[in-house]
Amino acid sequence: MINDPIAAISTALGEAAISVVRVSGPQALQIAARVARLPAKVMPRMAHLVPIVDEKGGALDHGLLLYFKGPASYTGEDVIEFHGHGGVLVTQRVLERWLACGVRAADPGEFTQRAFLNGKMDLTQAEAVMDLIHAQSTLALRAANEQLGGAIGREAAAMQQDIIPVLAPVEA
Numbered sequence: 001m002i003n004d005p006i007a008a009i010s011t012a013l014g015e016a017a018i019s020v021v022r023v024s025g026p027q028a029l030q031i032a033a034r035v036a037r038l039p040a041k042v043m044p045r046m047a048h049l050v051p052i053v054d055e056k057g058g059a060l061d062h063g064l065l066l067y068f069k070g071p072a073s074y075t076g077e078d079v080i081e082f083h084g085h086g087g088v089l090v091t092q093r094v095l096e097r098w099l100a101c102g103v104r105a106a107d108p109g110e111f112t113q114r115a116f117l118n119g120k121m122d123l124t125q126a127e128a129v130m131d132l133i134h135a136q137s138t139l140a141l142r143a144a145n146e147q148l149g150g151a152i153g154r155e156a157a158a159m160q161q162d163i164i165p166v167l168a169p170v171e172a
Contacts, residue, residue: 006110013088015088021091022080023080024074031098035097128145
């Protein structure tokens, strides 16, 4: 597992009804307790209506906070998602609040990279995430979903099992 928590805006930045800020890494829930007014018990995989607060305790936004306890999360680490209002300024302020509390801004693709490094998906599935995002046709969408489901990885693993007995004597 990687040692630093990361955060990013997971929805397209712009005016919308909802925006999502995602945080992944160690101590995500403990940091969330500094960023939001959490209920006494945060239940994994349940939505909790909370305010995100500034350093003085004033509300920046109100929305739904979801906690995914690792390894049962996308990245395999503890993950927090905050689903708030989708304005550009409010979303940016929510992200800045996480960053001010010791969370690092994620690099592009870093959540998926962590999922790969933590064994949540193979390399072909990680590549399929980008293919799915950039799909421009029904065929491309279908192919990306098949790849994300692990079809190519399973086929490659089966081929590897067929090739190893043949390759081993050649190598020897």
